[in-house]
Amino acid sequence: MTDAVTDSGTDRAPDTETSAPHRRSAGPHRSGAAHRAILDAAEALLTEKGPAGLTFEAVARRAGAGKPTIYRWWPTRTALMLEVYDRRKVDALSRPDTGSLAEDLTILLRDLWRFWREGPAGPAYAAIITEAQSDDAAKAAMAAPLGDPDFPLTPIFDRAVARGEIETPARAAALREYVAALNWFRLLTGRLDEADIPVLVASLLDPRDAPRRAPT
Structure with missing residues (x-):
């Protein structure tokens, strides 16, 4: 059986499982080793x-896992990409506490934009948004x-x-959404120049104090 891929490029779980030989499924409780192997293969x-x-299909082949197991744990490839992305984001982002x-x-956005620019995370998250x-x-x-209280x-x-x-x-909750929207817009339009971050942050928090230089 080949992967069921929609026109949008999203793998979705098939109605029935293939009868081809594959590693024994772990059922609803994930095997730690199989889980890591699948995430490593996807990354x-x-x-x-x-x-x-x-x-x-490519992930199953690379990980030596059965597609039914992957479909059971991640019903779409978007869900799989999100988990791959999240496990790397934890290590890539600092937790600044400067008192300001x-x-x-500024520190957090620099870390995030660098994370998006310097590896597969940026294209993957852009695909997730799409x-x-x-x-x-x-x-x-x-x-x-x-x-989420653990959200950076x-x-x-x-x-x-x-x-x-x-x-x-x-107001803090609203500003969090503005920051998320700003990041997504910059990612999707391919504009992740760290030099733009200070003016964007200042404009967001208090336009009266924003530097004069406009972001590109």
């Missing part, structure tokens, strides 16, 4: 071939972190509220 394919080269909201945001338009589960997974932006804005830099938690 290698993203690095070598980009998002277009990431199909469940502007400084913390495919989420036709994948409700992926759309929900992308929005969920905005309210959350503690930065929580501390800013506690210091009085941001007036209310409601």
Whole structure:
């Protein structure tokens, strides 16, 4: 059986499992070794071939796993890309706490934009954003972190509220969304020049204090 790929390029689970020989399924409880092997294979394919080269058939072949197992654990390739992306993002992003909201945001955005530029993460996340338009589960997974206390932006804005830099938690929540939207727009338009970050951060937090140089 070949991969079921929609016109948008998203692998989706087939209605029936293939009868071809494959590694015994771990069922709903994931085998740690198989899980890591599949994520490693998916990451290698993203690095070598980009998002277009990431199909469940290619991942299964690289990992020595059965496609039914992959489909059971990740119902779409977008879900698989999100998990590959998230496990690398944890190591790539620092957790700045400088005592200044502007400084913390500047450091975090520099880390994120560098992470997107210097490896497969940027193209992968751009593909996730694109495919989420036709994948409700992926759309929900992308929005969920905005309210997660472990989301890198959350503690930065929580501390800013506690210091009085941001007036209310409601404004902090709105600003988190603005920052996320800014990052996604910059990624999708291929404009990840770190020199633009200070003016973007200043304009977001207080336009009156923004530097005069406009971002490119």
